[in-house]
Amino acid sequence: MTHLRIEDVSTAQVPAMSLEVGAGECVGLSGPSGVGKSLFLRSVADLDPHTGQIWLDGQEQQTMPATEWRARVALLAAESGWWAERVGEHFTAMDNGMLQALGFNEDCMGWTVERLSSGEKQRLALLRLLSMQPEVLLLDEPTANLDPESVNKVEALIARYQEQHGAAAIWVSHDMAQIKRVAGRHYLLTPQGLARDSGPEEMQP
Numbered sequence: 001m002t003h004l005r006i007e008d009v010s011t012a013q014v015p016a017m018s019l020e021v022g023a024g025e026c027v028g029l030s031g032p033s034g035v036g037k038s039l040f041l042r043s044v045a046d047l048d049p050h051t052g053q054i055w056l057d058g059q060e061q062q063t064m065p066a067t068e069w070r071a072r073v074a075l076l077a078a079e080s081g082w083w084a085e086r087v088g089e090h091f092t093a094m095d096n097g098m099l100q101a102l103g104f105n106e107d108c109m110g111w112t113v114e115r116l117s118s119g120e121k122q123r124l125a126l127l128r129l130l131s132m133q134p135e136v137l138l139l140d141e142p143t144a145n146l147d148p149e150s151v152n153k154v155e156a157l158i159a160r161y162q163e164q165h166g167a168a169a170i171w172v173s174h175d176m177a178q179i180k181r182v183a184g185r186h187y188l189l190t191p192q193g194l195a196r197d198s199g200p201e202e203m204q205p
Contacts, residue, residue, distance in 0.1 A: 002019070002071070003020070003022055003023060003055075003056075003057055003058075003105070003168065004019075004020065004021045004044075004054070004055070004056055004136050004168045005019075005020045005054065005055040006018055006019045006020070006044060006052070006053075006054050007052055007053045007054070007055075008020070008051070008052040009043050009044065009051070009052035009053070009054060009062060010043075010050060010051050010158045010175075011036075011039055011043055011048060011049065011050045011051075011052050012166070013039055013100075013197070014036035014039050014040050014043070015036075015061055015191065015192060015193040016051075016052060016102050016154055016179040016193060017040060017052075017053075017067060017069070017189075017193055019170075019187070019194065019196075021136070021168040021169070021170060022168060023108075023166040023167075023168060023183075024162050024163060024166050024167065024168070025168055025169070025184055026130055026162065026168075026169040026170075026183045027168055027169070027171070027180050027183055027184070027185050027186075027187065028172075028173060028182065028183030028185065028186040028187070028188065028190070029171065029172045029173075029187050029189060030173060030174060030176070030179060030187075030188055031188055031189035031190060032131045032170070035190065035191060035194060036189060037140070037172045037189050038077075038078060038140050038172070038195075038199070040189065041075055041138040041140055041170065041172065042075065044073060044075075044096075044136075044138055044170070045073055045074070045075040045138055045162065046061055046066050046069045046070060046073070047069055047070070047075065051129075053057050056072060056135065056136065057071070057135075058074060058119060063079050063168065071132055071137065072134055072135045073132055073134065073136040073138065074127050074129050074132060074134035074137060074138065074161050075138040075140065076125060076126055076137065076138065076140060076142055077125075077140055078140045078141045078144065079105030080121050080122065080124075080128075082116075082121065084113070085112055085113065086110060086111065086112055086113065087107070087108055087111045087112075087116070087124060090124075090128055091109065091127075091128055091131055092131070092132075093130050093195050094132050094178065094187070095130075098127055098130060098131070098157060099127065099189075100152065101129060101153060101156070101160075102123045102126070102150070102157060102158045103123070103128075103150070103153065104123070104124070108120075108124070113136030115173070117177065117178050118145045119145045119146050119147065119150060121155070122142065122145050122146060123146070123150060123153075125153065125204035126132065126142055126154060126157070126158075126187075130161055132163050134167065135165070135166075135167055135168070136167060136168045136169070136170075137158065137161075137167055137169040137170070137171075138169075138170050139170065139171045139172060141152060141174070141176070142158070142171070143155070143173075143175075151178070154183055155178070155181060158182070159182070171183055176179070185197075
């Protein structure tokens with residue numbers, strides 16, 4: 001079962017931060033725009049240079065090929081990237097159950113990326129990430145462009161994926177009500193680093 005440990009990870013723009021996330025656990029992360037939440041996730045995904053150490057199930061990040069780390073510790077960026085003409089060209093495998101869970105069917109694999117709305121891109125980017133079966137989900141505002149019904153579907157699908165795969169997750173959101181729903185712990189990122197929210201309404205793991 002997946003365990004992620006982050007120790008004194010920092011960049012030129014982000015202060016040193018330490019955090020542990022257990023198997024199946026979701027940790028919420030919030031903070032003002034520009035404070036470095038996305039940069040922190042990119043460091044954990046080994047996409048940006050950083051100091052400090054990160055372990056996945058006891059194996060240190062720098063001892064693992066970057067491509068393998070990024071497949072196992074997968075980042076869902078706030079703005080998804082699309083490099084081919086059609087949706088299906090971005091998938092190597094797909095679970096029809098997950099497609100249906102987010103309101104799609106197999107036909108969407110033949111759609112052109114150009115025809116997708118921002119919300120469709122966001123949901124399909126999540127499906128693309130989950131189809132790779134990562135062990136850690138780094139979720140950068142995964143529901144920011146979605147209507148309430150789609151938000152519910154995304155939250156339910158991620159929870160189900162975590163339960164089935166024992167995946168750890170760090171979920172960035174500005175929506176405190178959402179963080180209360182999805183996360184067992186909540187941290188606020190400030191210019192000084194991570195601060196644990198231990199308010200009475202916080203769900204304890």
